[in-house]
Amino acid sequence: MGMLKEIFSWWSGNTWGTRFTIWRQGQFVGEDEFGNRYYVQKSGVGPNGKPRRWVVYRHLSEPTQVPPDWFSWLHYTVDTPPTQETYHRRPWQKPHRMNMTGTPQAYRPSGSIVGAGQRQKTTSDYKPWRPQ
Template identity: 50%
Template sequence: MLKNIFTWWNGATIGIRFTLGRRGVFIGKDELGNSYYEAKDTKDSYDGRKRRYVVYNGYAEASKVSPDWHGWLHHTFEEPPTVEPLKRQSWERDHIPNLTGTVHAWRPQGSIARSGERQKATGDYEAWRPE
């Protein structure tokens, strides 16, 4: 409960939930559990368009928004992906968020975080020595 009151990086705060409940319309959810909203009117808009919001499921990380929802959030697409899904090409891969800084991040062989042994330096490496 306290986390929802004081932290913005773990989903929406109580204030945002109140504002979205009062002034927003739920549009849909994506495969990662993020919720998307649109303002009921253009009252707080700076360009005459309704504002659009995302409430992240868990840690707030912009790369958790898939390309179709990103296009909708930035008014590239008028209709949300729940109404008009983005056409997928056969060569496209599934969207994955940026995992840097998480336990699922890639760690190369010999990385301290991977607790491995680094390969011995070969003849093409000469250590720096102060003169």
């Protein structure tokens, strides 16, 4: 089952084609705390005049899994990857979490259609029009 999953499911890791491209053109730069691996083009430049940078996700291909420090490097905001600099989080910064929309861990306020409970009524609550 593992081999079939690698051949047909591009969304849950890297396929054989991706592995070949990484072997041929990629240089490993680092790995984040979630297990995502980051690469840069070995030689030459991409279409924007800079070496290409890319990420291979550990699990699902969900871009919100990329932490802010690696996001900055991927999008050419900073030149040095987080593995080559000392990045210290501020005390007020929360740990990075991926977007939970569409998952069981998604935020559901009380009174939402899929959430439990009911919304409390307010004085300026909506009153629908009813024909008489």
